[in-house]
Ligand SMILES: Cc1ncc(C[n+]2csc(CCOP(=O)(O)OP(=O)(O)O)c2C)c(N)n1
């Protein structure tokens with residue numbers, strides 16, 4: 184990678200890929216082979232009919248590196264579409280975390296209080312622990328975890344960011360595919 | 375990134391033809407090759423591809439060339455592809471067959487050579503079990519292919535075969551691996567001729583953006599110190615691209631330089647040609663690049679061998695970059711007018727705009743630019759003193775060039791000093807005549823590659839300009855050449871050193887020549903004879919011409935062992951980490967040269 188003096192920034196990239204063996208390895212191999220950074224990566228199928236998945240990648244780099252990442256992704260044969268959500272306008276990004284905290288006494292009550300302000304739900308509890316479920320942007324989840332750490336022993340499982348462009352107009356083909364799949368899965372659920 | 379690609383996925387192309395024929399997977403493979411127009415396959419058998427070899431045995435449409443090492447099969451296919459513009463085809467067995475092919479695949483990826491490589495694989499139910507001769511071929515070759523496939527579904531075999539060829543030749547060409555489990559080769563498979571099967575997700579952009587092209591042509595027309603910089607993309611885009619490139623260069627009257635991979639895209643004998651650019655390029659080409667005000671890059675990728683220090687690279691120019699691969703644009707160098715498209719198509723568009731707008735170059739400015747260039751040219755950076763007793767390596771190549779000038783001749787090379795001298799002293803006036811390993815720099819490329827060229831052009835003179843060290847990396851192919859009566863010539867520039875390594879050690883490592891001497895060399899004449907070929911040797915200048923004549927005249931494979939001055943260095947040279955205007959022209963320049971710490975770390 185060529186280093187430049189430009190500042191590095193975080194980008195959220197949505198990628199529509201063929202849902203076939205090895206496709207994730209191609210994407211990850213591209214990032215590791217070329218020295219790009221992956222902050223998080225999520226994947227799930229969004230189109231059962233044409234077997235397509237949506238990958239959301241959070242990465243960071245200088246503008247030149249981000250352009251490279253997108254161009255390198257786009258030229259992979261099983262990739263249909265690449266959208267830089269960060270560049271293309273407002274978008275929402277969320278992740279979910281399951282946070283287990285082990286503590287007792289006052290700290291336990293404090294944990295519950297904080298969870299309440301963060302709108303985290305306790306989905307499991309014992310006399311010495313809670314598991315909280317929390318969604319939000321990365322910053323919110325980081326902040327919650329920071330607070331929990333000061334209150335006990337913590338274990339975390341995070342999904343990584345999923346993201347989508349804001350606005351009612353569904354214009355990107357990527358979204359259109361996701362929508363048609365949604366309709367389909369709903370129907371499947373009704374059956 | 376406004377790239378309107380891949381937006382309109384078609385429905386999977388359902389076969390229009392009546393009913394697909396049912397045949398064995400191995401038969402599907404052969405049929406697909408035939409329908410793709412494959413004439414020759416370079417391969418080596420083994421357990422995991424025996425069904426395919428059985429099918430080969432039963433037919434005559436496709437010729438199989440039995441190489442002596444799988445790496446050579448891929449290089450041979452590369453030579454075949456590069457000299458014909460067709461897709462080269464390789465067939466190897468699982469495990470060691472596939473791993474031996476990896477260097478060739480990487481070479482083809484770096485130089486954008488279209489290859490389809492079929493690899494055998496253990497039966498699908500054994501995959502992942504560390505079965506005998508199992509290797510994770512798709513895993514191993516993922517980073518060294520443009521794309522690869524593991525066929526686990528007999529229904530999909532025909533489609534994958536055809537798609538593999540489409541991917542290999544379309545857009546920026548490259549190697550594609552199709553991994554074929556043995557049970558699939560035996561299975562009943564439907565065959566449909568989906569010859570032009572496009573993968574739904576892969577549609578490279580061919581036509582350039584009109585407004586970008588107008589902007590580019592205006593920049594070109596208004597330039598005062600322009601330079602055309604063409605690369606291997608011109609060759610890959612077919613002979614038409616070279617023709618159109620020549621047309622634009624001549625219409626404008628501007629100077630043109632080419633990369634190592636681009637040689638032949640513009641006639642070397644033309645007065646507007648400045649020679650090759652880059653690390654061992656000419657003084658005039660590199661200075662024109664450094665001082666130009668408009669750079670027109672077509673099908674080249676601002677490779678580090680070409681740019682030298684990026685900080686000092688052509689600081690005053692506006693840059694136009696035409697490339698079929700969007701990821702090549704703005705990778706190393708930020709350009710002002712990026713154009714994604716096929717070189718031939720974009721050149722055609724550019725010429726149309728040039729005509730429509732009746733542009734005229736700024737004659738006064740261009741004349742003064744040429745005066746400056748002629749000043750650089752007068753340094754005669756490639757001049758050398760031919761030896762009267764000893765043969766100078768440059769002299770050997772120059773004589774070979776002069777003697778083959780009017781012949782139907784193809785040149786391949788290995789990697790090292792001889793490769794750079796060949797690029798400098800052998801002039802190519804046409805595309806597809808020059809085969810060299812540019813991106814990967816693979817010693818051992820040239821000899822098998824020449825074999826592939828000779829297969830494609832049986833009546834042509836095919837010469838591998840070789841080094842004594844490189845030659846030994848794939849010399850086993852002499853046996854293949856004997857078997858098929860391929861009269862390939864190995865013209866060994868024998869300096870008894872890994873010359874290029876020695877040169878860098880001299881320059882950068884205080885003349886500590888660690889392990890770079892070619893010790894215990896074989897007698898190349900006897901070696902040729904042992905394989906049933908002809909061996910020749912020139913030890914002094916007076917013998918050179920006779921040996922070349924005899925080599926050319928021979929209808930057999932020949933090794934010509936040309937003993938040259940041992941410690942000659944390759945000039946001009948831009949030392950690592952330096953800019954185009956910091957060239958070393960001669961040994962005396964070299965003495966004063968100090969390499970920066972940063973430069974030392976570069977390759
Ligand atoms: C497979 C491989 N291994 C190592 C190298 C590194 N290397 C580059 S040039 C060279 C020496 C080549 O020697 P020779 O073939 O005699 O050519 P000369 O430079 O002497 O002309 C070596 C070892 C390489 N390019 N390829």
Ligand SMILES: [Mg+2]
Nearest residue numbers: 841842871873
């Ligand atoms: Mg040598």
